[in-house]
Amino acid sequence: MATDIQNRTDIQRLVDTFYQRIRQHPELGHVFDTVAQVNWETHLPKMYNFWENTLFGARTYKGNPMQPHLELHQRFPLSEALFEQWLTLFKRTVDDLFAGPIAERAKARAEAIANMMVQRLYSHSPFNFTE
Numbered sequence: 770m771a772t773d774i775q776n777r778t779d780i781q782r783l784v785d786t787f788y789q790r791i792r793q794h795p796e797l798g799h800v801f802d803t804v805a806q807v808n809w810e811t812h813l814p815k816m817y818n819f820w821e822n823t824l825f826g827a828r829t830y831k832g833n834p835m836q837p838h839l840e841l842h843q844r845f846p847l848s849e850a851l852f853e854q855w856l857t858l859f860k861r862t863v864d865d866l867f868a869g870p871i872a873e874r875a876k877a878r879a880e881a882i883a884n885m886m887v888q889r890l891y892s893h894s895p896f897n898f899t900e
């Protein structure tokens with residue numbers, strides 16, 4: 770039986786597996802590897818820190834999660850459908866590896882952040898005069 774996400778080693782396993790799958794995904798793989806040309810050696814540790822912070826309150830992540838997505842969106846529109854695919858893959862990866870309250874929290878946080886990101890990206894429309 771799967772156990773819950775308990776520590777940074779578990780987070781590393783989750784993040785590594787998730788981004789391996791991202792890179793094999795026909796659409797997401799293209800965005801990460803061809804459009805954004807992500808440097809995986811720096812991106813993966815950043816994501817370990819991000820999730821350690823999100824799930825365990827560790828103060829290892831310093832950064833602005835929104836910024837790279839805003840920049841990327843200027844060059845390659847990140848559609849709501851693409852975020853949905855990201856989220857589906859993330860949830861499936863969590864469920865394949867872990868089970869328990871922290872695993873549930875990881876999926877809920879990912880969903881909340883994905884929703885927030887989509888809202889932020891699309892509030893930057895040229896017709897939004899309140900900006």
Ligand code: HEM
Nearest residue numbers: 800805807808812819832833834837851852855879882883
């Ligand atoms: C379609 C969906 C998404 C795409 C295509 C995407 C793509 C990217 C790319 C290209 C980067 C920059 C990597 C680099 O060059 O270092 C990045 C960074 C990041 N992403 Fe996403 N992302 C998506 C959704 C999400 C979601 C839903 C979350 C949160 C749960 C998230 C969290 C982050 C974080 C924390 C960073 C690092 C930000 C920093 O530089 O501090 N992403 N993403």
